[in-house]
Amino acid sequence: MPKPDTRRHLLSAVALALLCAVSAPVMAGSYEDAVSSARLGDTAQLSDLLRRGIDPDTVDANGNSLLILAAREGNAATVKALLQYRPRLGHRNQAGDSALMLAVLRGHEEVAELLIAAGAPVNHEGWTPLHYAAFEGREALVDRLLAAGADPGALAPNQANALMLAARNGHIGVVKRLLKTPVDLNQINDAGYTADAWALSNGNTDIAELIRAERARRGIEPPGLRIEIQ
The missing domain is CATH 1.25.40.20 (Ankyrin repeat-containing domain)
Known part of the structure; x- marks a missing residue:
């Protein structure tokens, strides 16, 4: 007859085997x-x-x-x-x-x-939630992200900030929101465009005028542009 310790070990082994038999199909x-x-x-x-x-x-x-x-x-x-x-x-x-x-x-x-x-x-390297919100023109989400501390000056891999993305795509409501932040109006992307130049290149003249008016209000000069032609 098995000793008490041996019986306990046998019972434990049986219990473990039963548990595995039940769990394996469930977790498979x-x-x-x-x-x-x-x-x-x-x-x-x-x-x-x-x-x-x-x-x-x-x-x-x-x-x-x-x-x-x-x-x-x-x-x-x-x-x-x-x-x-x-x-x-x-x-x-x-x-x-x-x-x-x-x-x-x-x-x-x-x-x-x-x-x-x-x-x-809300802030990290590369594309950020604010970039996506600006690109898509999601005004409520832009507001929420800014309130949560999103950096309006963060640069996407193409060297564009959120203002530039909104300006390119014609999202005037987002542009107006971002112009209330200290976003860099003279940032130049990897194709050589500022926010207002990029807006103009896509026919968004009203947005370009807003950005230029804000640049004048801040008393800063526009940068020299270098547009790459491919």
Whole structure:
């Protein structure tokens, strides 16, 4: 007859084997289920997986975290559920986009608010949420990002600031907001354009006039332009 210690070890081994037998089928498809539920907004399924131990920082083949997938699709309830598990708010996918950047790009204001309130970074190297908001003309999001401390002078990889992106695309409401900040009116992008020159090149004469009026009000001279012809 086995000794007491031996019996305990046998019982522990049996219990562990049973646990693994039950858990293995359950967790086998958990990765796919987590990615799918984040993307589709299946909050109930994702919450269940999170409770059972799925990593909230799980990423897909393109480096999109569960939070990025949910934010990109505007799944506010799913984002809220994920935030309870403290995912990495500043994680960026292979394209360099964060959850906040993609929420802003697609105009998901509720999701963006959740992320900003949770402490998602608004300033970092490369493209930023403010660049995306300015490029798309999302006035409410520009206001919210500026209130959260977004740097209007931050430069995108093409050396454009948010004002320049808004001016290029004809978003006069965003331009007016950004002209109230200390943004550099003489910043020159990698093609040699200032904000007003870029506005003019795209037919946005009213915006160009606003920028030039603000430059005069500040008492600064326009820079010499170097437009590259390719």
